[in-house]
Amino acid sequence: DAGITQSPRYKITETGRQVTLMCHQTWSHSYMFWYRQDLGHGLRLIYYSAAADITDKGEVPDGYVVSRSKTENFPLTLESATRSQTSVYFCASRTSGGRNTGELFFGEGSRLTVL
Amino acid sequence: ILNVEQSPQSLHVQEGDSTNFTCSFPSSNFYALHWYRWETAKSPEALFVMTLNGDEKKKGRISATLNTKEGYSYLYIKGSQPEDSATYLCAFTPRAGNNRKLIWGLGTSLAVNP
Numbered sequence: 001d002a003g004i005t006q007s008p009r010y011k012i013t014e015t016g017r018q019v020t021l022m023c024h025q026t027w028s029h030s031y032m033f034w035y036r037q038d039l040g041h042g043l044r045l046i047y048y049s050a051a052a053d054i055t056d057k058g059e060v061p062d063g064y065v066v067s068r069s070k071t072e073n074f075p076l077t078l079e080s081a082t083r084s085q086t087s088v089y090f091c092a093s094r095t096s097g098g099r100n101t102g103e104l105f106f107g108e109g110s111r112l113t114v115l
Numbered sequence: 116i117l118n119v120e121q122s123p124q125s126l127h128v129q130e131g132d133s134t135n136f137t138c139s140f141p142s143s144n145f146y147a148l149h150w151y152r153w154e155t156a157k158s159p160e161a162l163f164v165m166t167l168n169g170d171e172k173k174k175g176r177i178s179a180t181l182n183t184k185e186g187y188s189y190l191y192i193k194g195s196q197p198e199d200s201a202t203y204l205c206a207f208t209p210r211a212g213n214n215r216k217l218i219w220g221l222g223t224s225l226a227v228n229p
Contacts, residue, residue, distance in 0.1 A: 042218070042220055042222075043206075045216055048216070058216060090158065090159075103149070104149075104159070104217075106159050108157070108158050109158060
C-alpha cells in the first residue's frame with residue numbers, strides 16, 4: 001500500500017539496549033524526518049534527511065543514529081536506550097522543492113518505552 | 116529563541132458552535148506557517164500552508180488567516196461537528212537559518228460535544 005509506515009508501533013525495551021525504529025515511504029519523497037513527541041513539548045526534530053546518503057541533525061539528536069541508504073527507508077537507532085528516550089516517535093516525509101512549504105506526511109507513530 | 120505559541124491550550128464547544136484559536140510566531144523572521152490536524156490515535160495531517168501576509172485559506176468548514184506583520188494566524192471552524200475533535204497544531208518556518216526545520220506549537224485540543 002502507498003504511504004508511510006513505521007514499525008514497530010509499540011516497543012518496550014530496557015535501559016542500555018539498542019533499538020531500531022523503521023520508517024518506509026512509497027512516494028519517493030526526498031525529505032524524511034524523525035520527530036519525538038512528549039508531554040509539554042511540541043514535536044521535536046531528531047534527525048532529517050534531504051536525500052539518500054544525506055542526513056543532518058535536528059534539535060535533539062543526542063543518543064540517536066540514522067541512516068538513509070535507500071530513498072524509501074529512514075531507520076532511527078537508539079544505540080543505548082535511556083529512560084529519557086521513552087516517547088512517541090513519528091516519521092514524516094515530504095517532496096523536495098520550495099523552502100519548506102510542502103506538507104509533511106506522517107507515519108502512525110512508534111510508542112517506545114524504556115524501562 | 117524562536118517560539119510558537121498556541122492558545123487556548125484546550126477548548127470544549129457544543130456541536131454547531133463556531134470557534135477559533137490562535138497561533139503566534141516571531142513576525143521578524145517569517146517564511147511560512149503551517150496548520151495540521153491531529154486526531155487521537157492517528158497521525159497529523161496537513162490543513163494549510165500559508166506564506167503571504169493576508170493569506171486566507173479554506174477547506175470545507177475550516178479556514179485560516181495569516182498576519183505576518185503582527186505574527187499571528189487564526190484557525191476558524193464554522194459549525195463545529197464531533198468529527199472536528201482533534202488537536203490543531205501550527206508550525207512555523209523561519210526565514211533565516213535552516214529552513215528545512217519546522218518549529219511546532221503545542222497545539223490546541225478541541226473537543227466538540229454532540
